[in-house]
Amino acid sequence: MNTADLGLPVDVPSTALFTDHYELTMLQAALKAGTADRRSVFEVFTRRLPEGRRYGVVTGTGRVLDAVENFRFDARELDFLRERGIVDERTLEWLAAYRFSGDIWGYPEGEVYFPGSPVLRVEGSFAECVLLETVILSILNHDSAIAAAASRMASAAGSRPLIEMGARRTHELAAVAASRAAYVGGFATTSDLAAGFRYGIPTVGTSAHAFTLLHDTERDAFRAQVDSLGEGTTLLVDTYDVTEAVRLAVEIAGPGLGAVRIDSGDLLLVAHRVRGQLDELGATETKIVVTSDLDEYAIASLAAAPVDAYGVGTQLVTGSGHPTCSMVYKLVARAESTDPKAPLLPVAKKSMGAKTSVGGRKWAARRRDEQGVAEAEVLGTGPVPADLVDRQLLVELVKGGTVVAREPLDAVRERHIEALDGLPLSAKQLSRGEAVIPTEYLVSTPV
Amino acid sequence: MNTADLGLPVDVPSTALFTDHYELTMLQAALKAGTADRRSVFEVFTRRLPEGRRYGVVTGTGRVLDAVENFRFDARELDFLRERGIVDERTLEWLAAYRFSGDIWGYPEGEVYFPGSPVLRVEGSFAECVLLETVILSILNHDSAIAAAASRMASAAGSRPLIEMGARRTHELAAVAASRAAYVGGFATTSDLAAGFRYGIPTVGTSAHAFTLLHDTERDAFRAQVDSLGEGTTLLVDTYDVTEAVRLAVEIAGPGLGAVRIDSGDLLLVAHRVRGQLDELGATETKIVVTSDLDEYAIASLAAAPVDAYGVGTQLVTGSGHPTCSMVYKLVARAESTDPKAPLLPVAKKSMGAKTSVGGRKWAARRRDEQGVAEAEVLGTGPVPADLVDRQLLVELVKGGTVVAREPLDAVRERHIEALDGLPLSAKQLSRGEAVIPTEYLVSTPV
Numbered sequence: 001m002n003t004a005d006l007g008l009p010v011d012v013p014s015t016a017l018f019t020d021h022y023e024l025t026m027l028q029a030a031l032k033a034g035t036a037d038r039r040s041v042f043e044v045f046t047r048r049l050p051e052g053r054r055y056g057v058v059t060g061t062g063r064v065l066d067a068v069e070n071f072r073f074d075a076r077e078l079d080f081l082r083e084r085g086i087v088d089e090r091t092l093e094w095l096a097a098y099r100f101s102g103d104i105w106g107y108p109e110g111e112v113y114f115p116g117s118p119v120l121r122v123e124g125s126f127a128e129c130v131l132l133e134t135v136i137l138s139i140l141n142h143d144s145a146i147a148a149a150a151s152r153m154a155s156a157a158g159s160r161p162l163i164e165m166g167a168r169r170t171h172e173l174a175a176v177a178a179s180r181a182a183y184v185g186g187f188a189t190t191s192d193l194a195a196g197f198r199y200g201i202p203t204v205g206t207s208a209h210a211f212t213l214l215h216d217t218e219r220d221a222f223r224a225q226v227d228s229l230g231e232g233t234t235l236l237v238d239t240y241d242v243t244e245a246v247r248l249a250v251e252i253a254g255p256g257l258g259a260v261r262i263d264s265g266d267l268l269l270v271a272h273r274v275r276g277q278l279d280e281l282g283a284t285e286t287k288i289v290v291t292s293d294l295d296e297y298a299i300a301s302l303a304a305a306p307v308d309a310y311g312v313g314t315q316l317v318t319g320s321g322h323p324t325c326s327m328v329y330k331l332v333a334r335a336e337s338t339d340p341k342a343p344l345l346p347v348a349k350k351s352m353g354a355k356t357s358v359g360g361r362k363w364a365a366r367r368r369d370e371q372g373v374a375e376a377e378v379l380g381t382g383p384v385p386a387d388l389v390d391r392q393l394l395v396e397l398v399k400g401g402t403v404v405a406r407e408p409l410d411a412v413r414e415r416h417i418e419a420l421d422g423l424p425l426s427a428k429q430l431s432r433g434e435a436v437i438p439t440e441y442l443v444s445t446p447v
Numbered sequence: 448m449n450t451a452d453l454g455l456p457v458d459v460p461s462t463a464l465f466t467d468h469y470e471l472t473m474l475q476a477a478l479k480a481g482t483a484d485r486r487s488v489f490e491v492f493t494r495r496l497p498e499g500r501r502y503g504v505v506t507g508t509g510r511v512l513d514a515v516e517n518f519r520f521d522a523r524e525l526d527f528l529r530e531r532g533i534v535d536e537r538t539l540e541w542l543a544a545y546r547f548s549g550d551i552w553g554y555p556e557g558e559v560y561f562p563g564s565p566v567l568r569v570e571g572s573f574a575e576c577v578l579l580e581t582v583i584l585s586i587l588n589h590d591s592a593i594a595a596a597a598s599r600m601a602s603a604a605g606s607r608p609l610i611e612m613g614a615r616r617t618h619e620l621a622a623v624a625a626s627r628a629a630y631v632g633g634f635a636t637t638s639d640l641a642a643g644f645r646y647g648i649p650t651v652g653t654s655a656h657a658f659t660l661l662h663d664t665e666r667d668a669f670r671a672q673v674d675s676l677g678e679g680t681t682l683l684v685d686t687y688d689v690t691e692a693v694r695l696a697v698e699i700a701g702p703g704l705g706a707v708r709i710d711s712g713d714l715l716l717v718a719h720r721v722r723g724q725l726d727e728l729g730a731t732e733t734k735i736v737v738t739s740d741l742d743e744y745a746i747a748s749l750a751a752a753p754v755d756a757y758g759v760g761t762q763l764v765t766g767s768g769h770p771t772c773s774m775v776y777k778l779v780a781r782a783e784s785t786d787p788k789a790p791l792l793p794v795a796k797k798s799m800g801a802k803t804s805v806g807g808r809k810w811a812a813r814r815r816d817e818q819g820v821a822e823a824e825v826l827g828t829g830p831v832p833a834d835l836v837d838r839q840l841l842v843e844l845v846k847g848g849t850v851v852a853r854e855p856l857d858a859v860r861e862r863h864i865e866a867l868d869g870l871p872l873s874a875k876q877l878s879r880g881e882a883v884i885p886t887e888y889l890v891s892t893p894v
Contacts, residue, residue, distance in 0.1 A: 017641040018619040020612065022652030024640070025676055029654070033671030035661055042657070067619070080644045088675075126661050133655075134639075137615035138622055165467065168584035169771045171621035172465040172514070175585055192581075193471070194464040197527045205469030207476070208580075210489070210778035213794040214482055214573050224480035228535075229472055239796050314771060323770040324616045324761060331657035347660040349686050 015067040016077055016098075018135040021086065027127050028091040036127035039335040041344065041361045044106075044120035044140060046113070050148070050322035052432030055423060057151050057416060058119045059181045060143030061109035065403045067135045068100050100128055104398035107364070109407075110184055110415035111393065112423065113144075114377040116439045118362050119327070121394065126334060133329040141325045142174060143181040149296070149320035150185025151416065153312060155428040156299040161188035161309045163204055164195075165291065166317030178317045184412050187316075199409055206261075212239040222252045232258035234289055237274070238265065246274055250281040259287035259308065267292060268305050275306035295320050296430055333361045346381065358441060365391040366422075366437075374423050380442030462514040463524050463545075465582040468533065474574050475538040483574035486782040488791065488808045491553075491567035491587060493560070497595070497769035499879030502870060504598050504863060505566045506628045507590030508556035512850045514582045515547050547575055551845035554811070556854075557631055557862035558840065559870065561824040563886045565809050566774070568841065573781060580776040588772045589621060590628040596743070596767035597632025598863065600759060602875040603747040608635035608756045610651060611642075612738065613764030625764045631859050634763075646856055653708075659686040669699045679705035681736055684721070685712065693721055697728040706734035706755065714739060715752050722753035742767050743877055780808045793828065805888060812838040813869075813884075821870050827889035 030036035049056055073081075073095040081087055081095070102124020113119050120136065122129045153162055164182040167175035172194075179187075179195030189202045196203035207225055215221035222235055222245075231253040237245035237260045249257055260278070262270050267290045278286050290302065291311030299310050315321075330349075335342040346359030360381035365388035367376045378388060397405045420427060427436040477483035496503055520528075520542040528534055528542070549571020560566050567583065569576045600609055611629040614622035619641075626634075626642030636651045637643065643650035654672055662668035669682055669692075678700040684692035684707045697704055707725070709717050714737045725733050737749065738758030746757050762768075777796075782789040793806030807828035812835035814823045825835060844852045867874060874883040 015619070017644050018614065018622070019640050020614060020638040020652055021640055021643075021650040022638065022654055025652060026654050026658045029658065029672045029675035030661065032675045033662070033667070035667075035671065038661060040661065077644070081640075084643065084650070086640070086650065126657075130655075130657060133657075134615050135619055138617065138619040141616050142618040142621070167465065167467060168581050168776075169588050170585065171589040171618060171624055172462070172582055172585040174589070174618035174621040175465070177618055191467040191469065193466050193468055193528075193533070196468075196531065197464050197524070203468040203531070203533065205467055205472060207469055207473050208577075209796045210573075210577060210580075211473045211476065213778045213796065214477065214485060214487065214781055215480070216783075220480070220482075224482065225476045228476035228479045314773075318770045323765045326761075329615075331660045334661055336663075349656045349660065 014072055014074060014077060015070045015135050016073050017080075018067070018138060019131060020134045023131050023133055024081070024087045024091065026130055027094070028087045030126055031091060031094060034338065037125045037338040039340070039342070039344065040124065040126040040129050040331055041333040042122045042129050042133070042329050043118040043332045043362065044136060044327050044329050045116055045118050046325055046327045048115050048326065049435055050325070053148060053322070054427045054429070054433055054436040055112040055114065056325065057144055057147040057185060058107045058109055058111045058113050058140075059147035059184050060139040060177070061106055061120070061397065062406065062409070062412070063139045063143065063177065063180075064120070064136050065397060065406060067139060068104070068132060068398060069403055071098070071100060071132065071135065073098055094127070098128070098131070099401060100124065100132065100398070101401035102128055102398070103396070103400065105394040106397050107393050108395050108415060110412040110419060112419045114435045114437060114439050116358070116379055116441070117377055118364055118379065118394065121361070137327055137329050139177075141327050143177055144325045144327070145319035145322055146178045146181035146317060147185040148322070148325075149316055150182040150187055151420065152296040152320065152430060153299055153316065154186025156296045156303075156430060157310055158303065160307065162186065163189050163191065163289070163309060163311040164316055165191040165311045166313035167192040169314045170317040175317065180409065182316055183409060184416055186413070186416070201409075206234045207236055209236065209239050212236065218245060219248055219252070222249055226253045231256045234259040234261050236261045236263065238263055242270060242274065243277065246277050247281070250278065250283045250286070255282040255284075255286070257283055257286045259289050261289040261291060263291045265292075267307070268302060271302070271305040271307050300430055330357050332357065332359050358443060360443060364393045366393060367391060368422070372422065374437050376437050377439045378442060379439060382442065385442070461519055461521060461524060462517045462582050463520050464527075465514070465585060466578060467581045470578050470580055471528070471534045471538065473577055474541070475534045477573055478538060478541060481785065484572045484785040486787070486789070486791065487571065487573040487576050487778055488780040489569045489576050489580070489776050490565040490779045490809065491583060491774050491776050492563055492565050493772055493774045495562050495773065496882055497772070500595060500769070501874045501876070501880055501883040502559040502561065503772065504591055504594040504632060505554045505556055505558045505560050505587075506594035506631050507586040507624070508553055508567070508844065509853065509856070509859070510586045510590065510624065510627075511567070511583050512844060512853065514586060515551070515579060515845060516850055518545070518547060518579065518582065520545055541574070545575070545578070546848060547571065547579065547845070548848035549575055549845070550843070550847065552841040553844050554840050555842050555862060557859040557866060559866045561882045561884060561886050563805070563826055563888070564824055565811055565826065565841065568808070584774055584776050586624075588774050590624055591772045591774070592766035592769055593625045593628035593764060594632040595769070595772075596763055597629040597634055598867065599743040599767065599877060600746055600763065601633025603743045603750075603877060604757055605750065607754065609633065610636050610638065610736070610756060610758040611763055612638040612758045613760040614639040616761045617764040622764065627856065629763055630856060631863055633860070633863070648856070653681045654683055656683065656686050659683065665692060666695055666699070669696055673700045678703045681706040681708050683708045683710065685710055689717060689721065690724065693724050694728070697725065697730045697733070702729040702731070702733070704730055704733045706736050708736040708738060710738045712739075714745075714754070715749060718749070718752040718754050747877055777804050779804065779806050805890060807890060811840045813840060814838060815869070819869065821884050823884050824886045825889060826886060829889065832889070
């Protein structure tokens with residue numbers, strides 16, 4: 001894809017420098033040692049879910065595909081590497097010709113994952129694969145963290161729509177990715193215009209307290225807003241006195257007023273009072289939007305309140321306590337030599353502490369009971385058992401360097417709903433717990 | 448500045464869509480109501496520090512200046528807004544001509560801040576100022592959160608250098624801003640090549656476990672690395688057995704080996720053991736770098752260990768428990784009319800809960816005792832008391848739309864060290880506490 005097609009302010013000409021320095025020094029040393037071309041398999045997985053979480057949400061895969069396609073070293077990048085003396089001339093030459101030519105398989109975006117799930121598998125020469133580690137992890141760790149929080153919030157909100165409005169609480173481009181991830185996780189709309197531009201997510205918004213304060217009276221402000229945006233607009237009613245503002249809002253917009261927004265105070269109490277007042281004023285169809293420091297627990301606690309939509313900012317873009325996932329990108333197998341026919345050997349770090357891995361190129365399948373409910377995440381390195389052949393999770397994303405699996409974001413969003421519906425009901429409980437299904441290994445080689 | 452000068456993969460042609468939808472609908476309504484041109488003053492401040500933190504670090508100001516300069520609506524942005532029906536034609540015309548023409552004052556970047564500190568003050572017409580809210584908050588909330596964590600880690604590390612290596616744990620462009628913020632807060636280097644490219648921060652790195660696993664033996668891997676990167680390189684010694692790896696490392700590189708890196712296990716214990724072994728092998732100058740899930744507390748706990756440098760990833764880029772600040776952008780004063788001579792009226796939201804503000808255009812000064820140690824953050828709306836005139840904190844950043852205060856990142860980094868040195872000693876304690884100095888208000892108008 002030409003980068004010009006990608007959209008814009010949120011795109012960058014090349015993703016090649018979103019890379020840790022050591023990827024390039026490893027490349028240089030492997031080129032010199034003659035090991036750079038050994039066929040290698042890297043897997044992305046997490047050793048654990050964030051504490052208390054029942055499932056993870058694979059998100060960012062579409063952005064990974066863009067990043068791999070745009071990973072190339074042009075003159076500016078090469079000049080920088082040369083001037084800083086980061087790698088030698090031979091390595092610079094190799095980088096100048098770099099295009100990923102390998103294969104990538106992965107869980108389809110929106111699918112759920114569990115500890116050990118190989119959410120992405122990158123296969124090719126060591127050299128071409130190792131370079132992609134940093135940018136792939138940046139994308140998946142960020143986007144999946146946001147989507148996991150969004151998914152829990154969507155479960156808590158039930159059929160009421162969620163508005164993503166966290167742009168101001170995170171890096172300006174992370175915000176765009178966060179809107180995308182929130183949409184995958186079940187949010188309906190975003191406040192972020194760049195997310196609307198880049199990903200087509202519906203954008204919404206009407207006014208802030210500043211707009212009321214700009215005007216001489218709340219009446220002037222409401223009048224100005226309704227004159228410009230119509231009676232279907234959402235009026236913010238908590239700048240001064242809520243009861244007076246609600247009265248004024250219906251007086252000015254009429255009973256066809258679209259919605260009122262409450263951004264402070266005891267939302268449960270205020271929502272009940274405002275609903276009663278709106279109904280008394282005949283504005284029975286006017287909706288109530290609440291937007292004050294919400295997280296999945298606050299949303300759940302408002303389930304019985306007369307609230308029609310939730311706006312979520314800070315807690316969404318910071319992953320509701322878990323702003324990143326702990327996904328890693330590990331070499332799990334590599335060829336004995338650079339001979340293209342050399343067999344793959346499983347490899348794994350075997351040292352102190354919890355940082356060990358299971359070696360070998362893995363398949364993954366989700367075992368289900370007779371009702372179709374997931375029972376276990378099964379990972380293996382040998383043949384796939386007959387009863388799991390149709391339950392496999394990995395799909396082909398990149399074939400010989402070419403992206404083969406782009407899809408619209410709405411398909412990803414739908415897939416997440418289906419994936420969640422296939423889990424035991426307790427997956428949607430907000431209370432802390434273990435992964436909702438266990439991970440089982442069927443490893444055919446000693447590790 | 449021409450955007451081409453800005454550097455690269457991390458830059459974007461325009462920052463205008465890093466904006467919440469409601470900023471544009473407010474603009475449209477104010478244009479129609481005839482209030483858009485009322486002179487307005489917005490202040491950025493936070494109502495509280497993250498729980499337990501003693502001070503905040505103003506970071507991102509330089510990026511804000513770039514964002515304001517590149518905030519413009521070109522054909523692609525305008526077409527998007529038109530096609531989506533986000534604003535009317537009159538507003539689109541106004542946006543097409545938009546360039547910020549007002550004034551911005553702020554705390555110099557790297558300075559510390561406390562609850563209420565007006566870290567940025569944006570002044571101009573309501574229309575031109577309100578549009579900048581989202582992108583300014585995105586930058587300051589993200590960058591200041593990272594710098595605050597970095598600053599505490601730097602205090603804990605004392606004279607030992609800190610390496611920023613969190614790119615893989617956060618959005619790929621947030622990572623670049625995080626490297627910058629970490630550098631402001633006291634980190635010495637980064638793993639992120641894009642941060643080296645964009646901001647000139649020194650980049651470092653040598654190898655990962657994958658490099659060892661790629662080779663048939665650890666000996667082959669160490670040999671390959673030393674052959675390519677020289678004896679001064681850092682060898683990763685915890686892929687298999689640490690003691691054997693350290694022995695091998697010195698055998699292959701000689702006693703001039705630059706450093707060994709330990710990435711797992713009980714770092715205190717292992718560092719002592721490795722130091723003893725290195726000294727016995729005659730590698731008395733070989734350094735020890737540790738890099739496993741460190742935060743400020745883990746760093747402090749290693750103060751007595753024979754460690755020479757710390758690499759910090761996840762906890763740095765997630766703000767060590769506080770991934771965002773709670774800075775807000777509030778209208779604090781506006782003119783009575785669009786007459787250029789109309790006086791400014793202080794304004795503030797007066798509603799439920801903790802979301803109230805102090806109205807009025809404020810000065811800020813730090814009162815110090817006879818030893819020059821900070822005693823209080825004093826904020827006021829009237830005349831500045833004589834003893835505080837020389838202690839004022841706000842400096843001019845943008846004058847009539849032109850940036851007047853660009854500065855090199857090293858100056859910002861130096862300023863932070865000075866600012867921290869001017870606080871009571873307890874500022875550098877890691878234990879939880881209140882803001883290390885109180886905020887006092889000298890407000891001359893009733894609010």
